[in-house]
Amino acid sequence: MATAGTTPDLADATLDELRIALAPEIAVAAMFDGWTDAALVSAAEMAGVEPSVARLAFKDGAMGMIDAWVASVDEKMEAAFADGRLDNMPIREKIRSLVWFRLEAIMGLEESLRRATAVQAMPQNVPKALKQGWSSADKMWRLAGDTATDYNHYTKRAILGSIYGATLAVFVDDESEGKADTAAFLDRRIEGVMKFEKAKAQLLGKDREHFDFARFLGRLRYPQK
Structure with a gap:
């Protein structure tokens, strides 16, 4: 699984690329928060991505x-x-x-x-x-x-x-x-x-x-x- 230390620079990533990059961290957070917005925000913060941008990548929810x-x-x-x-x-x-x-x-x-x-x-x-x-x-x-x-x-x-x-x-x-x-x-x-x-x-x-x-x-x- 990706960690904060190994997550690539996502500043120029497309939304599709962002989905794949954030998914492993969301899965880690989902152990505690479920497949929720809280897990998404946690993964985004770990990757240095604005939660609002991450939400755009996951408009389809859980x-x-x-x-x-x-x-x-x-x-x-x-x-x-x-x-x-x-x-x-x-x-x-x-x-x-x-x-x-x-x-x-x-x-x-x-x-x-x-x-x-x-x-x-x-x-x-x-x-x-x-x-x-x-x-x-x-x-x-x-x-x-x-x-x-x-x-x-x-x-x-x-x-x-x-x-x-x-x-x-x-x-x-x-x-x-x-x-x-x-x-x-x-x-x-x-x-x-x-x-x-x-x-x-x-x-x-x-x-x-x-x-x-x-x-x-x-x-x-x-x-x-």
């Missing part, structure tokens, strides 16, 4: 702050794995490495995560929370080298999003040393998905896995009678 926090983790993840270290890993290790990196990035901020989850669960915020999860899952798959454009593109992201969300739910209350319980849970979930995909491939075969996503959406809109 969900905007949480969204920026998620985006800041996305950005760190993409920078960390840009060196190609994932290239020669099996797919399950790629996914595990990416998910675990994200968990390490928010280690110590469990209370902030708990409060963020409560905000995301509010009915008016659920669509944006789902969009956040989908976006992060998409970024993980792209870093893992996924190039699927058929229905697998969608199912992979949906499955990974569910794994990540479930793992976060364990992580937030995990008091085991080194988050060992979370690591074991993540491994079990990934292993379960890998076994399912292997069994599905053996049962269906590649030819039967073809799926017309546009046609599927059309059926949802105009169900057959």
Whole structure:
């Protein structure tokens, strides 16, 4: 997490840049103040930014702050794995490495995560929370080298999003040393998905896995009678 000593000069930052720069400090403050204006002001003062300017960057309130926090983790993840270290890993290790990196990035901020989850669960915020999860899952798959454009593109992201969300739910209350319980849970979930995909491939075969996503959406809109 950024600190007052490492925060870059934000005098000429755009509002979008300001959001990403302030988000980690807002997350720290949210442990005590929740995702509130008080947390925003605290982060702005730590970074030497006028609170009025910070408020402009977060006119969308608590969900905007949480969204920026998620985006800041996305950005760190993409920078960390840009060196190609994932290239020669099996797919399950790629996914595990990416998910675990994200968990390490928010280690110590469990209370902030708990409060963020409560905000995301509010009915008016659920669509944006789902969009956040989908976006992060998409970024993980792209870093893992996924190039699927058929229905697998969608199912992979949906499955990974569910794994990540479930793992976060364990992580937030995990008091085991080194988050060992979370690591074991993540491994079990990934292993379960890998076994399912292997069994599905053996049962269906590649030819039967073809799926017309546009046609599927059309059926949802105009169900057959």
